[in-house]
Amino acid sequence: MxxxxxxxxxxxxxxxxxxxxxxxxxxxxxxxxxxxxxxxxxxxxxxxxLLPQVASGVLTPQSxxxxxxxxxxxxxxxxxxxxxxxxxxxxxxxxxxxxxxxxxxxxxxxxxxxxxxxRTFDIPGLSEHAFGMKTLAEAAYIRDHVISQLDLADAADNRAEQAARLQFVVVGGGYAGTETAACLQRLTHGALERYPRLDPALIRWHLIDIAPKLMPELGEKLGRSAQEILGRRGIEVSLGVSVEKAGAHEVTFTDGRVVPTHTLIWTAGVxxxxxxxxxxxxxxxxxxxxxxxxxxxxxxxxxxxxxxxxxxxxxxxxxxxxxxxxxxxxxxxxxxxxxxxxxxxxxxxxxxxxxxDLGLVVDLGGKDAVSKPLGIELRGVPAQVVARGYHWSALRTNVAKARVLTNWLLNAVAGDDFVRTGFQARKPARLKDFxxxxxxxxxxxxxxxxxxxxxxxx
The missing domain is CATH 3.50.50.100 (FAD/NAD(P)-binding domain)
Incomplete structure (x- = not known):
């Protein structure tokens, strides 16, 4: 047979x-x-x-x-x-x-x-001390890590230690890096009323990229608008700059600056x-x-x-x-x-x-966004509606759509919470671990x- x-x-x-x-x-x-x-x-x-929104706690990982x-x-x-x-x-x-x-x-x-x-480069200390933003585990881990820095800074009596824990560096001026910096900055800014002992002036976010422009695919005007939004939020954008070396407690930029920090997030391409x-x-x-x-x-x-x-x-x-x-x-x-x-x-x-091409959407959190659907440049709430509408419709299952929409509504009404879920273990997990x-x-x-x-x- x-x-x-x-x-x-x-x-x-x-x-x-x-x-x-x-x-x-x-x-x-x-x-x-x-x-x-x-x-x-x-x-x-x-x-x-939508991974940056998981990192910032707007969305749950399973959504x-x-x-x-x-x-x-x-x-x-x-x-x-x-x-x-x-x-x-x-x-x-x-x-x-x-x-x-x-x-x-x-x-x-x-x-x-x-x-x-x-994508990584032969930068001393990078794989040992940087976090990535490519997997669900990394996004959940980064959220726990950022909240733990707020907790540790709040408990510290040394102002220098507080300053180091409240400085955050994101490398990569593409969509992933820009949205990650924007979403996490909103998380730490919203945390201030829950951490009355922290000096707001100590919380600083740095977004750096070796490229001369932020998200060049958006075009000159929208790219500039995105950079202005980040600037108003207090995010320091440095272009033409990268990381020279990374350590456990500080990062050295190629322009010579040394930033004391415990948080280096690497999103410089794939x-x-x-x-x-x-x-x-x-x-x-x-x-x-x-x-x-x-x-x-x-x-x-x-x-x-x-x-x-x-x-x-x-x-x-x-x-x-x-x-x-x-x-x-x-x-x-x-x-x-x-x-x-x-x-x-x-x-x-x-x-x-x-x-x-259907266009591009960039969700910067809250009411901030820039979008270019079908070549039409949008900013603010209209851009946010387009960005979230596009992502929501692109989700493959109705269950995912229901979860994401519920998360968005809950976050809009109740705001962020600052609960660490256990991903932040005693041993740090960096790029090399994922x-x-x-x-x-x-x-x-x-x-x-x-x-x-x-x-x-x-």
Whole structure:
């Protein structure tokens, strides 16, 4: 009796790109057409744009962690782990499970959407003393850390110690850094009436970036408006400046300033997941070089998208232009890749990815925001309505929408609370504790492992 085997489609990553791809594959493929597997260490999709609001306590962590099992029809098998290597020739993905077991997952079609990791530089002390803002755990940890600095400063009798604990440094003038600084500054400002022993003049926020402009994608006018809003709030914005070295109790800027602080938040961009380096394929600034159809040249059945792929930006019509690593692009690319996987499966021609930009939104907390929907520049309350309306509508499940809306209303009526939830342990957790970039295999290790398994090696 012949055994009928279905094509195996493996999707790596449960970010915007991977989840959108899986959802579309489930809708458009008949159950008998293919087996679907999703590799992800977490059984949820994180809505990253609202992470600063989790850090500031406006939203609860679970409100932006969208369960994969709630919205799925249980057709897709979830493999709980992270891909650490891919052998393109053998068509095998090496996965480290959440229990640290290494397994080989064969595939016929693979969709690489592993996302990105925090971009760091060879700055002394950075990985040991800086916090990242890329995961739910980091956002929750930062909230506890900031509140603990308020508690420790309130209890301190030494004014110098108070000043050091009440200075906060955020590096990165993009959306993540700007929104993080703005949201957390509102948290500490709102805390003043709960901490009567603290001198308001000691609370200082620094936002620095090596770039000459704040969020240049917004344009000259809106970028300047955002900077003026931050300035009115007392956030000191320094452009053309970065970190020279970081210590446990102070940070040295490249302009020579030394800022006593216990809080350094690093949001200076992202780089493609280290998984991409295990393929031994051509890259563009670390991102996998793919065609406009998001296929890997020379390798049948390999697709890549999102932050980890240099997808040609055909809408710009400029040679060499690639799509920026944004949620908007990742979501749309996920749908297009799903369509192209189905086309490949059914022997039909693939189509290129093209897009029309919907605009940009920046939520600075409270009534402050700047937005540019469809090229229209907005500020203040109208911009805030657009920003929150966009994020709310983009949430994938009704449960998430209900939780976020409830959190927003509760925060508007009751204000912030200042309860530490236990993430702030005695041992500090910094960038190096959340970015497991040393867990990946080299191309040679992947090949040796797969060849060894094929030969029957243990």
């Amino acid at each position: 012949d055994i009928v085997t279905r094509p195996r489609i493996l999707v790596v990553g449960a970010g915007f790109a991977g989840v959108e791809c899986v959802r579309r594959l489930e809708r458009k493929l008949a159950p008998a057409e293919a087996d679907l597997t999703l590799v992800t260490p977490n059984s949820y999709q994180l809505y990253l744009p 932006i962690a969208l369960s994969l099992r709630r919205s799925r029809k249980y057709r897709t098998r979830i493999l709980p782990g992270g891909a650490i290597g891919v052998d393109l020739k053998a068509k095998v993905c090496v996965v480290r499970t959440i229990t640290d077991r290494i397994v080989d997952e064969p595939y016929d079609y693979i969709v690489l959407a592993p996302g990105s990791v925090t 780089v493609a997941s280290p998984l991409i380096a295990t393929l031994g394929a051509e890259t563009v600034r670390g991102r996998l070089a793919v065609t406009a159809e998001m296929t890997l040249p020379g390798h049948d059945g390999v697709f890549a998208l999102g932050d980890a792929a240099a997808v040609p930006d055909t809408a710009k019509g400029r040679h060499g232009a690639v799509c920026p690593p944004t949620a908007q692009h990742a979501t749309r690319q996920g749908r297009k890749v799903a369509d192209n996987v189905i086309a490949a499966l059914r022997g039909r021609p693939l189509t290129p990815y093209m897009h029309h 970015e497991f970039t040393d867990a990946y295999l080299t191309p040679e290790q992947v090949r040796a492992r797969v060849e060894g398994e094929t030969a029957g090696s243990p």
